[in-house]
Amino acid sequence: MGLRTATAVLVGRAVRVAARLRGGGSAIPGNIALKIDPGFLERTIARIPDGVVAVSGSNGKSTTTNMLAAIMRQHGLTVFTNPSGGNLPQGIASALLSEVSVSGRLDSDIAILEVDEGYGTRLAELLKPRTVLLLNIQIDQLNRYHEPDRVAAMLGRVAASATEGLVLNREDNFLVDLDQRIPARDGRAVSFFGGVPALVDAASHGVASADRFGDSTVAPGSRPAAVEVVALEGARAALDIDGTLVSVKLPARGMHYALDAAGAAAAARSVLGDRFKPELVTRALDTLETVYGRGELLEVEGEQIEIIMMKNPASLQLNLDSLEGAPEQVFMAVDEGTPDPSWIYDIDFSALDHVDGITGSKAWQFAVRFGYLGIPVGSVDLDVKAALKAFLALPAPTTGHKVMILNYEQMMLIRKILGFKELEGGGQP
Template sequence: MRYGPAILVGRLTRFAARLRKPGGGSAVPGLIVNKIAPGYLKRTLSGFPQGLVVVSGSSGKSTTTKMLVAILRAHGVEVFTNPSTANISQGLTSALLERADWRGHVPGDMAVLEMDEGHGARVMEGVDARVVTLMNVMVDQIDRFHDSEMVAGMLARIAGRAHEAVVVNADDAHLVRLAADVRSDVAVRRFGVSQAVLDSSPRGLGYTETAADRLQPGEGVLVEGVDGRTALINDGRSFITTSLPARGAHYAVDAAAAYATAKTVLGERFSVQTANQALGAIPAVFGRGERTTVRGQQVEFVLIQNPASYQLNVDSIEPGTSDILFAIGSDVRDPSYFWPTDASSLGHVAIVTGSKAHEAALMLAYDGVEIDRVEPDLGRALDDFLAAPAPANGVKTIVFSADAMRRTRAHLGLTGAE
């Protein structure tokens, strides 16, 4: 009963928000509940019988969380999780409201939550996690995170709430140093890539500082090979060849992180075969290399969020792809943020669009990319792009920033949960 009135107000707010904007307003109910019942989020996160698992870092959180949830559910664990767009405090509360009964209780054996680095550090104050998984530290959102040391400090605060284990990327130097300071009663588990995989990524994997040494077989979950959408993973006892939801070594790293975390959480219940089947069956998270059919056209969506993800994801687009729409929205306050990257591999872009279309077109032009048209109106650009004939090579590909992704989703009617 303690949170009954707050739950009622939150649900009424959610109903009103969805009447006003179908598929939108997801964070508003959580914002209101957090105001009138500030203890609800922390109390609920602490109430799952098999505990809380948190995934955080600069990049890869959404895909890793989805992979981890799939593995755990395949092992029979009832998991509560949050959509990838609900990784800050009000979004987390809104996600809980979706499942809560009138008393505020959320069913599930375990919660597995993706958390934004900054908000997660605040949310986790006073909340214990069984396991915390940390993906990486990248140059990201410089208007929020002024330097990489700041991000590493936030992740250290999240890791400090783990009481069973911390799972870290052994190729990220910031996280290697963080792991060395974990309390002695908390286990440290690792994942990473082999030297051969790193060497096959000439631009690296985007970390602010890559560790000098590679993880060796038997020291953790190791990605030994990547070929397109297939990865070879060695957990020290078994080798698996698993399918990835999208191309690129960074998706193989996400798979290794999910595998290592599931193995840590499940202990003796963990099945290599079950984990591999679950990994190979999941689709891409929306925008992260996902392919779907829209208006009769097959389309691939590629999300770029920071210079590292920009570079990794642009490089992963199939060579020779002829029809590309490039959209930069208002979330990129200063497009010079992306100038250190190199998009020359694109070769040709059909339309550059979004609120920062002209700045983006200039950046692409300096990379030697041919551009057919600059159209600031995103809706018009999407309509024209999808109405054009099927491409000569590859599939139609839409590259977008987070704001442009949300607007694209809404314009195309893709309003279901991610």
């Protein structure tokens, strides 16, 4: 295997350099490495001393993986993690290429890996996670998953693969009793995270969990939580961790981000045991950079622009709910990465009083919806560069900053157009 692994690493790295020179992110380097050495990913990850933490769910995977990796680093661990979006086998393999030796050795104590729901079962077989953190099950990518029940079944198999720890969101009606619906495993500890009822109830549309009918006697919010969101103000939250209160900075406003932080803290607590120090959660999250497009603020020509990514109905609704008043200037871009946007007819758009411009191949579908709602649209232009140029040419807002609401593919394209060419891995967001 030595020569095959060395060849996979060297060829994969060469392809990765070529991808960087083109200014794009790609799973192709990992794909090629795995074709040369099919066991490269499995064998490399298996050598990591503290094993794998798998993070999955419909929304919040990238943000929570980023948070958890930061918490682990504050505890002194060397962490390998996949970049946001690189949550398929080839994306993880691409991320490995920049860090492994030619012999396939990885100098890390632990792997914190975002895992795509659809590939979760296969990745669990390959990576054999010691700990699994599941965030939520929401209406997501109906072209891939069809029904939330199918996602629940897939994530149930991922949960069952955890050997030492399973961390679940007690506010999600699919996850609140998942531990009771999978085979028991000796030595596996189950813990929960959540929020106090007043905060969950105060969210305009709750926490956007998908409906589950008739087969559960356990109510969301009813399980005891090791980590609980107890206060939320703007982009800061207070977490109760086993009776210790800590304050943390969130990537952006919203209860969904606070629950991501609680999930990350709960997973760190599960993995580290007696080594876990709640105060290091504050230190980690207060200095953490935002993941691409998840409440990110970009500075363009002296102006700050907030990037809000909409991946599915839940992410769009929760981000709209978290806006502090209708933005003075707002721009939307949606393309074929959202194959069937008919779900927008279930979205409450009352947080917006207008949209300055819409672009992308699905622009007219959104414009029609806004027309029915009586929300004025300044312009619709399918030429993304021209539409973006017109929006940026607007005078700076008198209050707040420009806001862009983008699907994943348009978010990556527009960041590149604006000159932000950092790589993301090749997978689903």
